Amino acid sequence: MRWNRLLVGAALTTGLVLSAGATQPPQKADTPAEHAPQGEYSSRAHLATGNEGGRYKLTPERRALLNTIRFAEGTWKDGEDKGYRIIYGGGQFQDLSRHPERVVVKRYISAAAGAYQFLPTTWKxxxxxxxxxxxxxxxxxxxxxxxxxxxxxxxxxxxxxxTKNAMAKLAPEWASFPTWTGRSAYGQPVKSHQELASFYSSNLRQLRNQLGA
Known part of the structure; x- marks a missing residue:
């Protein structure tokens, strides 16, 4: 596809930050959304739970995990659903019928999109x-x-x-997650163990309180 050719050419001069699907072959490597400021985050929490007709039931623990990934990837957006429409660099797309596959050139080059910054090939x-x-x-x-x-x-x-171990397991998937040493698996900007653990715990507590769990 055309965007793959663009990525390969750009990688020669820009360097790449990786996102969901980071261990795919080089032509699939891409950048995550630019990280949100590391200040205060909203106390609001996405309350959708249940399996919603999918394979995975959305328990409070899993919802808190998803929200934490969004926080790490810069798509938390105070818990609003607009985070699901984010493309790399902070822009938005409107059509949720498919992955936008839109290549954006900023500090890096990327076609990552959605709340979890899926690369097109990973999403497919x-x-x-x-x-x-x-x-x-x-x-x-x-x-x-x-x-x-x-x-x-x-x-x-x-x-x-x-846990710290769980974060390390996710580090190869999301470059914003830290390895055991606290660094990105790809030498890119990364959230600390403490930041992610704090966000997760706070978000989970809010979810449980709001659900009466």
Missing amino acids: GVAQELKLTSFEPRHQDQAALHLVERRGALSEIDRKGL
């Missing part, structure tokens, strides 16, 4: 596996949880929360 593969028919929020949630499960972190998070 996961959508096919899960039989997802659109890019709407509930399908993005299901796809992100599938990537977490493939990294071997979902069951651990279900049982123990967002």
Whole structure:
């Protein structure tokens, strides 16, 4: 596809930050959304739970994880659904029927999109596996949880929360997550263990309170 050729050419001169699907072959490597400021974040929390017709049930623990990934990737946007329409660099798209596959050139070059900054090739593969028919929020949630499960972190998070070990397992998938040493798996900007653990715990507490759990 044309955007793949653009990425390969640009990679020779720009360097790349990686996002969801980061261990794909080089032509699929891409950049995440620019990180949000590391100040205060909103106390609001996305309350959608249940399985919503998908493979993965959205428990408070899993919703808090998804919200934490959004926080790390710069698409939290105070918990508003507009975060699901974000493309790399902070712009937005409107058509949620499919991945926009829009290449954006800023500090880096990227076609990453959505709340979890899916690369087009990663999205297509996961959508096919899960039989997802659109890019709407509930399908993005299901796809992100599938990537977490493939990294071997979902069951651990279900049982123990967002541990340092779980973060390290997710670091190869989302460059904004820290490895055991606290660095990005790809030498890119990264959130700290403490930042992510704090956001996760606070968000989970809010979810449980609002759901009466």
